[in-house]
Amino acid sequence: MRRTSSVVAAMFAASLAVSVASAQSVDVAAQIKLIENQPSGTDRTAWKEQRRDAARKLVQSKDKKAVPVLIKLAETETFDIIGEIAIEGLGNLGDQSAVPVLQKVANDATRDKATRDLAKKALFKLGAAASGGATTGGATTTGGSTTTGGTAATGGSTTTGGATTTGGSGDDGVSAGGSDDGATAGGTTAGGGELGNAGAGLLGGGATASNELPELPVLPDDTLAAYDRLTFAAGAASLEYDTVRKRPVFEGDLAASYRKRVEREQMAWGWGADARVVAGYINPEGREQTRGAQLTVAGNGEARFYKGKIYGVGKAAIGIQDDYISFEDAMDPNNDLKDNRFQADAQFALGAGYGRVLDVGGAIRVRRLARVLDAARALGKQIDAATAKRLQLTWWALRDERSAYRALVATVAILREAGILLGEPDAGLSYELLTVLRDTQLYLRPSGLDVQVAFGEGYLLRPDMDPTPAESGRVEQLLASASYGQQLAEDKAEVSGTAFARLRLFAPDEQPSPFALGATARLRRFAYGPHGDPFGALDLSATLLLSKDRCSVNDPMCGAQLSGRIQGEVGFTLFMNQASGLRVAGMVAQDGGELFLGGSLTATYGLLDGTFAGM
Amino acid sequence: MKDLCITSLVLVPALFAGACGAGDDVAEGARASCAFGGLLTDCEDADRTPEAACWRMVDCGAIAISNETQDYWFDWDRCVDTIERLTEERQRLVINCVAVSTCDQLRVDGSPDQPDTDQLYCVQLGAR
Numbered sequence: 001m002r003r004t005s006s007v008v009a010a011m012f013a014a015s016l017a018v019s020v021a022s023a024q025s026v027d028v029a030a031q032i033k034l035i036e037n038q039p040s041g042t043d044r045t046a047w048k049e050q051r052r053d054a055a056r057k058l059v060q061s062k063d064k065k066a067v068p069v070l071i072k073l074a075e076t077e078t079f080d081i082i083g084e085i086a087i088e089g090l091g092n093l094g095d096q097s098a099v100p101v102l103q104k105v106a107n108d109a110t111r112d113k114a115t116r117d118l119a120k121k122a123l124f125k126l127g128a129a130a131s132g133g134a135t136t137g138g139a140t141t142t143g144g145s146t147t148t149g150g151t152a153a154t155g156g157s158t159t160t161g162g163a164t165t166t167g168g169s170g171d172d173g174v175s176a177g178g179s180d181d182g183a184t185a186g187g188t189t190a191g192g193g194e195l196g197n198a199g200a201g202l203l204g205g206g207a208t209a210s211n212e213l214p215e216l217p218v219l220p221d222d223t224l225a226a227y228d229r230l231t232f233a234a235g236a237a238s239l240e241y242d243t244v245r246k247r248p249v250f251e252g253d254l255a256a257s258y259r260k261r262v263e264r265e266q267m268a269w270g271w272g273a274d275a276r277v278v279a280g281y282i283n284p285e286g287r288e289q290t291r292g293a294q295l296t297v298a299g300n301g302e303a304r305f306y307k308g309k310i311y312g313v314g315k316a317a318i319g320i321q322d323d324y325i326s327f328e329d330a331m332d333p334n335n336d337l338k339d340n341r342f343q344a345d346a347q348f349a350l351g352a353g354y355g356r357v358l359d360v361g362g363a364i365r366v367r368r369l370a371r372v373l374d375a376a377r378a379l380g381k382q383i384d385a386a387t388a389k390r391l392q393l394t395w396w397a398l399r400d401e402r403s404a405y406r407a408l409v410a411t412v413a414i415l416r417e418a419g420i421l422l423g424e425p426d427a428g429l430s431y432e433l434l435t436v437l438r439d440t441q442l443y444l445r446p447s448g449l450d451v452q453v454a455f456g457e458g459y460l461l462r463p464d465m466d467p468t469p470a471e472s473g474r475v476e477q478l479l480a481s482a483s484y485g486q487q488l489a490e491d492k493a494e495v496s497g498t499a500f501a502r503l504r505l506f507a508p509d510e511q512p513s514p515f516a517l518g519a520t521a522r523l524r525r526f527a528y529g530p531h532g533d534p535f536g537a538l539d540l541s542a543t544l545l546l547s548k549d550r551c552s553v554n555d556p557m558c559g560a561q562l563s564g565r566i567q568g569e570v571g572f573t574l575f576m577n578q579a580s581g582l583r584v585a586g587m588v589a590q591d592g593g594e595l596f597l598g599g600s601l602t603a604t605y606g607l608l609d610g611t612f613a614g615m
Numbered sequence: 616m617k618d619l620c621i622t623s624l625v626l627v628p629a630l631f632a633g634a635c636g637a638g639d640d641v642a643e644g645a646r647a648s649c650a651f652g653g654l655l656t657d658c659e660d661a662d663r664t665p666e667a668a669c670w671r672m673v674d675c676g677a678i679a680i681s682n683e684t685q686d687y688w689f690d691w692d693r694c695v696d697t698i699e700r701l702t703e704e705r706q707r708l709v710i711n712c713v714a715v716s717t718c719d720q721l722r723v724d725g726s727p728d729q730p731d732t733d734q735l736y737c738v739q740l741g742a743r
Contacts (some may be wrong), residue, residue, distance in 0.1 A: 240704070249704050253711040276715050280708040280740060292740040294712055298654055317654035321717055341736065343719060345653040460653045462719055468720055477650050477652050498646040502656060514676075516646045547646035549676055549727075565645035591673075592680045594640025597667075 022112045026061035052082045059089030067095045084422045088380045091122025096386040099128045106130040127578040181417045214397040222265040225358040229259040246285040253278050271301035288330035296321045316348040351454025357483045359447040362392040364491045368436045376429045380422040387418045435532035446485025454479045516547035536574040543567040565591035579606040641728045642681045647674035650718050661714040669694035670714040675718030679727045689732050705741035712737035
């Protein structure tokens, strides 16, 4: 534990140092000198890298002295991405002196299309037309595709008096209505169809209807995180019959689950519902027959209201479960059994807490995209919050797709449109982007701290049992919980933990008042191959439980005792190739004086088929 | 102090632990967060293995980890044995049933020390 704390502290200190360093001012003169003169002792390849970094720093500096240098780069650097960095930067710097050069680039047929698109976008940010026409009134964008009092870029229709531009994107769908700031303003997105076509063009898919972006989910502007999960699981449902035993057998496990949650600055709310059926039917030859079914339906909800990091919380849960079994003995009808049990819960809780834990898997996916682009020297600028939101909502909208094709097309289009992805992605980069989109290790990645205490009240309808440690009727309880999550090492490591405590209050004499408390800590480390393929994962966890059932006053024979369990698990999964994998896991637990040890090694090795057929 | 007993350290490919009890009393086993309290303390399904299903019954207070006072009392050890002796489809029935049941449904008269096995609904579903 101490070592973990040290690592966390060291990483925090390191990240703080990086933050401080990035906040320091840029030495503009030194960066210009680096761009114009190759330092002695530096080879040309290294210098090219340094020039690109210097150009980015000049853009970040917002210093007007950088403008002439960037103009020169935009005009003359046609074979290095430093030219595109400069074009993009000129748009961000907002200096009108860059307009003529940018217009020249935008209309230069000898420049590649990606470069011309960047120039058009930069011109749009400067309020200028790509064709050389003057802008009046200063073009601004809101909502993604509306121009006010300005002139649209190439191919766009002119609008006056704030009318909405229609068909403004011309041939590429990039220049008009494409502001990344406007794209998600107000939680809505416009121009998605244009982007879809742009992305399809980039990847050679053509502008088909299937490539158009879907309607994106609408989230309030102050949304910190949200998720929407629908799971439908048809477990091992089977129907069998064989003529040897003349015995039909049916068994099934069907389940559906839905969860939705939205975290906003001032409030958070979520709800979920589950339905499940487990059924079985076995009918051998003769009198014997077994039938059983179990139906569960449940729903729950929670709402939080924040004041800073402190919040008040209300929760509710309601559900039913019904179990039915019918057994007919092969020989003796007196041994037949029919049983039906029904239970129902209706509960609520009120409480208070501190902080919150968010699932940041989507944000990690965005960060991984940025790292992939940076490594490929294709990152024009960092992915801003609006673009990150737009990317994640697009993936959200496409989550039911069997193929990742549309997600990839849309991702590339959004990144290009925002000026983040420089140039068209080649095959290698496209593959690496795809591995990020398909990465299944980016779900349920917690971040934050949440501590909560609540008082619960409810009514539990239960079958009569006497005497048992059962709770039924009105049940009051004190509930406490805590959870924590942190992503480390460029999101390749995760530390998380949960804790709970529960005590029944005001129990009647004939019922017990059990308590339980426990905590689990977990460390996960994810490994990736050189091109972003998941390579494996290490997981390590430790659990501590303490509980006592406590006896009812009316049960002198009850022997409830304090129980404790300590448990540790470690596992490692290695993906060797597409047909091979290795999983090693072990656990040790001590509970009630008993020791449990377990281990497993599961390995498969193979190669995908190599095949050939003459034509 | 109970004797320690280690069984079934299994490698390749099947899982997992085993247990035994020794001594002259009952080891109940610690409870999970969802053992009591209704849906407000609901927790995840169990894994679909005989061992995990029987752990869930311990977690819920339906059965004890070990009960050496009478061999025939239904504890964790007997729970695993009982399920593993079933045919495959009956195993699946029992395991699925335990995995999705609430803890209150799993507890029966006499739980956890001396559970009335005739009332163990999920076990009856496969063992009859």
